Amino acid sequence: MKKLFILLLVILVTACGTEKQKKIEIGITQIVEHPSLDDVRKGIIDALKANGYDENKININYKNAQGDFGTAQVIAQEYNNKSDVIIAISTPSAQAAANNIKDKPIFFSAITNPESAGILRKNVTGVSDKSPVKKQVELIEKLLPEAKNIGIVYNTSEQNSFYLTEEFTKAAKEKGYTVKVKGI
16 A cells, blocks of 8 residues: 555656646546445545645545446546546456556556456556465465365456455465365
8 A cells, every 4th residue: 555655646746746726636436335445445545635635735536336347437437537646446447447548647456466457557556455375375274284175255256356266276276275166
């Protein structure tokens, strides 16, 4: 989160330029309301305020796509026209922003694998929330030394869930576990 904030701060200072009167327009897009995604948004806003970027310097326009990728695309198109900086929270929101915005800075968060999400472009940067799957397997090994099988339930409609399931399965099999996977 600290790296994301530093990058965002550099962009904000650059966007300010010599026009000290003009407020920086920040568009924050999020795919759904969810406690962890809401916490990311709150953390970004709190970090901006703590560093002097309050309502006197910035306007924050927050929109939630309510789980609809088409709505996320519309939000991104709107932000392309009206925002100086875009913050995309979640993979679908970042994909929509990257698909629609080519010449403005986009920051992402709450994305497990930005490369497989296809969002890495010259104007896109951010932080990944990838779980440390090898360390998780080591913890299972330490806490449950007699265990031979590991079960995983994952969401078949989430790219991040599928990716982490594959990564965890590889790491567990390397340690000799049998992995039983069930998609829902």
